[in-house]
Amino acid sequence: MEFLGKILLIFFSLIFLIALSLGASYLLPHPFSNINIIFLILIITMMARDSGLVVWISFFIHFFLELYSSTPFGLILFSGTISILVIFWLYKNIFTNRSWYSAMSLSVLALLSYRLIYVLVFTLLQLLGLTNLILKKTTFITFGWEILFTCLITGLIYFILSRFFRSFKASPIEHGLFKV
C-alpha cells in the first residue's frame, strides 16, 4: 500500500512538473520563457536524492513533452534521457561536492549535452530524409538563452535550498573521484 502511495505521488509530481514546465514556457516573457524547468528540477532532485531513478523520471517527462512537440517523435525523448544519464554518471564519478556552483556546472553540462545530442540526432534524421525541419541561427541563440538562464536559476535555487535543508548542504559525495 505504501509502495502504491509512493508510485501515485511520483506520478502526480511528474504531471505537476510537466504543467509547471508548460506554464513557465507560456507565461514568462522572452527570453525567460526559455528556462528549462525540467532540467532544473531533475538536477536538483539528482543532487538531493543521489538516485538513478532521476533517469527514468527524465524518460517519462520527455516522453510526455514529445506529445507537445512538432519535431520527429523520439528526438526529445532520446536526447533528454541520455543527457540526464550522462550527467548522473558525471555527478557520481567526477563532481566531488554538493554546492550551488556544482549545481550550476551540472546544469550547464546537462543542457550542453542535451542540445548536442539533439543536434546530432536531428542532423542524422535529416541525412536519412526522415525530417524536412531545419535548424536556423535563431534556434542556437535560443539554446544559448536556455543554458544561461537555467544555470543561473539552478544555482540560485540550490543556494536557497541549501540554507534550509540538510540534504542540500555542501558536502563531498560518497563516490567522488578525489577524496579528501
Place this chain on the structure above:
Amino acid sequence: MGKKIKTFISITIVIILTIVFHFAGWLSPVENFLHSLVKPGSELMYSVSISIDDEETELFSDSERLIQAYKDLKTELLKNKTDLAELQLLQDENKELKKQLNFIEVNEYSSVGVNVIGKNTEPTGSTLIVDRGEKDKIKIGDIVITREGVLIGKITSVDNYFSIVRLINDSQSKVAATITNQEKSIGLIEGGYGISVHMNFIPQNEIVEVGDTVVTSGLEEGIPRGLLIGKIEAIEKEAYQPFQKAVINPFVNLEKITLASIIINKNNSN
C-alpha cells in the same frame, strides 16, 4: 565501465521500443490519457498567457494625439466601407459570370471550429495545439484560419483528439501567395523570421508597394484562393537579382490566437 555500457544499452533499447510502439499506435491510449490529465491546466495557462501583456492597448501622451488617432481611424473606416461595397458588387458580378460560363465547383470545403489549448515549448518550431483531431476528420495538410478568414497555418500532426498547427511564421512553413497589386505578383510566404514572415521569389520587374495586401494564390492544393495573410511592411530589392523580397506583417497576432477554424476539403476527406 561494463555496467555503464549495459545501462546505456538497456535505456537505449527502451527508448527505441517506445518509439516503435508509438508509430505502431500501441501507445495511443497512454498518450490520450496523459493529454486529458494535462489539457485543462495547459488550456488555462495558455489563456492566461494571452491575457497578460495586452499589447493591443495604445497609450496617448496628450489629447492631440488621441484626436489625430481618432480621425485616422474614421478615415480608414470610411475607406473600408467603400472597399466593402465595391467588393460586394464584384462578388455579385463574379457569381453572375460563373453562372453564364456554367462554371463547376470542383472543390467543396467545410470547416471545424477549434480551441487552441497550448503551444510548442521547443525553440525549433512555432506551433499551436488545438483540441480536434482524427475523430473530427482532420488530416495533415488541412489549413487553419481565424474566424475573420485570415490564414494562420497548416495542420502538421494529427492524433485522435488533438492536432498540431504549424504557423505561417514557423521556419518550415511555405505558402503560395499573391499580392493584390496591379500585376497580381505571386511569390512564396516563408517563416522563420520571428513574428513577421517574408514573401520571396517576387519577380524583380513587378511593382510592389508598402501597404499592399497579400492573400493566398490558390496555386497550392487544398488552399483556397483569396485567404488573407498580411500586409507588406518593407521591400528588399537588389539590382541584378531576378527576384525581390517583401517583409509581411500578418493580419493577426500569431502569439494570441485562442479560436480558429480548420478548413476540410470534402473531396480529400472522402
